[in-house]
Amino acid sequence: MSISSAIVSARSGLDAIGARADLVATNVANASTPGYVRRALTVSETILGAQTAGVQIEGIDRSTNARLTGERRLLASDYAQAEIMSASWASLSQRIGEDIESSTLFQRLNSFETALRDAALSPESTTHANQVVQSAKDLVTEFNALGNLLTERRFQADQDIAGSVEIVNASLREVADLNRSLASIDRTSPQAAALFDERGRVLDRISEHISIQTFERDSGAIDVLTTEGVYLVAGPAREIEFTPTNSMAADFSLAGGELSGLTVDGVDITPGAPTFGAVSSGSLAALFTLRDTDLPNLQNQLDTMAQDMIDRFADPAIDPTLLVGDPGLFLDSNSAAGVGIAGRLQINSLVDPAQGGASWRLRDGLGAVTQGNPG
Incomplete structure (x- = not known):
């Protein structure tokens, strides 16, 4: 090997070491950053004239496990659903009373x-x-207060549904935008790693409201579906449609037409609906259960x-x-x-x-x- 070849080989090795050191520093700095995935440098041997001529940097590899990530998101949906139900019933129990002595x-x-x-x-x-x-009169006042409280809670649940739908729709559009950005760049580049992380964070946000599954395409883009199989992103983002009520009365109901359900391109995904696409987890499932089932039963x-x-x-x-x-x-x-x-x-x-x-x-x-x- 000539002196010049040795210098080139050594320099390529130093470049790889420097790039790896930069990645280690980045990993350490972002250890507590939500959605950040640890990076690793991918290198390969450089061969010139049947001889080793150093190393070359192939790109950046993200240490991910798609299956575990999917399971984590499903658990996040279940947790968000349980958290809303628990907080709502704890608040109601505190107001109504947990037993005869405290009621x-x-x-x-x-x-x-x-x-x-x-x-x-x-x-x-x-x-x-x-x-x-x-x-x-005191007894009547308490009956009135509790009746009004339940109506107010149903109205608040309806407004919270509208807020969740707005967040999910905005997030679905973000996923579609990130898909387009990733399709136009090298997926092993540092820029792509950052975009993959951001897309992961957006998907985590969506999963808190509605349980989802994803499928990655060869281009690096992903399709997003509900766990029940309704497409939310397939190229462009689809819109979840919901119409919040301007007021609430005790006799308002989904069946009566006063309250809105959820649809995607005409497909009914309303939690609790007798359809294949009915959403079964996430904050939206909890809010619909409160608005349409639990609070009306109470x-x-x-x-x-x-x-x-x-x-x-x-x-x-x-x-x-x-x-x-x-x-x-x-x-x-x-x-x-x-x-x-x-x-x-x-x-x-x-x-x-x-x-x-x-x-x-x-x-x-x-x-x-x-x-x-x-x-």
Whole structure:
């Protein structure tokens, strides 16, 4: 080997060592950077005239495992779903109460029952009668508050769905843009490594909202699908369509048409829908479960309790002055509305002095015209 060849060979080796040192420094500096994938230098032997003439840098290799990355993203989707459900129910439990002792609703039911017993033992007492009215009003206030709370939570879930859809759609467009950028450069270059990392971060972001799978093409571009098989990126990005509601009422529902589902190019991917493409994981799945299933079920339980209060005190067997169909101590301010009784529950104005009524009607009957003998 000539002196000049030896110098060239040595210089190529030094260049490779320097490039590898730079990569090591970059790896160390980005050890805690989210989405960063460790790089390694790929080199090969240079052969000139059947002789070794040093080394040449082939490119940069990213240490990735596509299968493990896919599994991690699926777990991230499940975690995001569980986190939203857990936080939502923890908040509701704190407000409603986890048991009878900690529930404001049951505490007020207990106070109402105590006031009724006291009034029954002292029917002549105006004070006890007024306590019944006040405890009934307190109970109604709690029913109303809980009914309104559930409606507000459903509205917030709908708004959060809109926010998630916006994030996912923007991220899908980013993936399509990164695909185009990667197709136009050397995939072993430092620039490509940075773009691959960025695309990975974007995919991680998407997976928090909706579970996905990816397939890499020869060009370095990837297709993005839901785990159920609906394409989200195949060349250009596809749009997830959702229309948020401007308001929420207790009887609003997806089936009734007041609330929106999710579609992609006309394919229904709404979580919980009886379709092959229904999304089953991620924050979107949790938010739809809250909006369309769990919170309405809780509303139904609350409405059942409120309706039971209405029916019990409207029974002519309890108050002979009432005719069948007459409202009793409690009433629904809009009985034709159906769902949402808890939020519409009211006390009958006939017994409420604040509304021109009289508490003595609790003793003499709501249909009584004049006050009877208190003895």
